[in-house]
Amino acid sequence: MSTTAIIGTGVMGETLLAGLLRAGWSASDLIAADRREYRRAEVEAKHGVRTGTNVDAAGAADTVVLVVKPQDIPEVLPEIREAMRPGALVVSLCAGVQTWQLEAGLPDGTPVVRVMPNTPAQVDEGMAAISGGKNATPEHLDRVTAIMSAVGKAVTVPEKYQDAVTAISGSGPAYLFFVVEAMIDAGVMLGLPRDVSTLLVSQTMYGSAKLLVESGEHPTVLRERVTSPGGTTAAALRELEVHRVKAAFISAMEAARDRSAHLARPAKEK
Ligand SMILES: NC(=O)C1=CN([C@@H]2O[C@H](COP(=O)(O)OP(=O)(O)OC[C@H]3O[C@@H](n4cnc5c(N)ncnc54)[C@H](OP(=O)(O)O)[C@@H]3O)[C@@H](O)[C@H]2O)C=CC1
Numbered sequence: 001m002s003t004t005a006i007i008g009t010g011v012m013g014e015t016l017l018a019g020l021l022r023a024g025w026s027a028s029d030l031i032a033a034d035r036r037e038y039r040r041a042e043v044e045a046k047h048g049v050r051t052g053t054n055v056d057a058a059g060a061a062d063t064v065v066l067v068v069k070p071q072d073i074p075e076v077l078p079e080i081r082e083a084m085r086p087g088a089l090v091v092s093l094c095a096g097v098q099t100w101q102l103e104a105g106l107p108d109g110t111p112v113v114r115v116m117p118n119t120p121a122q123v124d125e126g127m128a129a130i131s132g133g134k135n136a137t138p139e140h141l142d143r144v145t146a147i148m149s150a151v152g153k154a155v156t157v158p159e160k161y162q163d164a165v166t167a168i169s170g171s172g173p174a175y176l177f178f179v180v181e182a183m184i185d186a187g188v189m190l191g192l193p194r195d196v197s198t199l200l201v202s203q204t205m206y207g208s209a210k211l212l213v214e215s216g217e218h219p220t221v222l223r224e225r226v227t228s229p230g231g232t233t234a235a236a237l238r239e240l241e242v243h244r245v246k247a248a249f250i251s252a253m254e255a256a257r258d259r260s261a262h263l264a265r266p267a268k269e270k
């Protein structure tokens with residue numbers, strides 16, 4: 001059996017690690033690395049996987065998954081390039097880091113795959129978009145699809161879409177939680193106890209998402225079904241239009257897309 005290394009065990013790295021174990025991957029097929037010794041000890045105790053330095057992890061694995069912040073990639077590549085096994089696949093979950101940038105810091109011919117995941121992977125409902133670099137073969141893409149499918153859905157897209165994907169599904173959960181927070185506060189303002197408001201909003205978000213996915217109906221149709229003529233929903237939606245909420249969402253996602261495109265550029269280009 002092959003070994004997969006996860007380098008960086010913060011929010012997203014631990015999400016993937018825990019998800020693979022939940023999906024039935026053997027702990028002995030995984031190795032995790034983080035720069036701080038105490039974090040490695042924590043991960044070892046919590047998940048029962050081997051941990052080590054970046055060099056240990058890269059040297060032990062056929063698939064090396066990078067889950068450090070984009071800004072930390074320039075520090076990690078020189079460490080792993082000397083230690084990597086010949087032919088090992090490098091997978092990056094880092095926002096904004098392009099496959100050519102990774103290829104340039106790794107041994108010639110290294111296959112690289114770029115992925116944009118999201119945190120609903122913590123409940124096996126993640127959405128990941130996958131793009132191969134110039135040395136990635138269909139087998140490499142299949143390997144990464146299998147990894148990400150363990151924690152949700154995975155789709156392959158051309159790399160030119162990755163900044164937009166990051167803005168939509170990568171950061172997306174945060175926008176939806178923001179809407180949830182706003183609706184809970186609104187409920188409290190309208191006089192509901194906070195726990196009741198939280199339950200109403202959470203279940204409404206969950207049920208609406210399930211209805212959208214399972215019905216396959218267009219969101220406009222689903223929205224129109226809620227909107228009775230002259231009723232409450234129409235009154236609320238009018239206020240959202242007056243406050244240009246849709247335009248604000250589009251601007252927000254343009255900003256996220258631009259930030260992704262900017263994140264991993266060398267300082268002189270910024
Ligand atoms: N959080 C999310 O929702 C998503 C994140 N991502 C991507 O995942 C990556 C990680 O993000 P996230 O998990 O949120 O960030 P975190 O800061 O939570 O995790 C990064 C981890 O990597 C460690 N680290 C930093 N430098 C090194 C190094 N040189 N060697 C080994 N470990 C190192 C960090 O340690 P320390 O704490 O000491 O810095 C930390 O434990 C990012 O590139 C991000 O773009 C992608 C999609 C969604």
Ligand SMILES: O=C(O)[C@@H]1CCC=N1
Nearest residue numbers: 095166169170171172
């Ligand atoms: O905020 C970020 O930069 C990361 C990438 C997508 C979600 N979180």
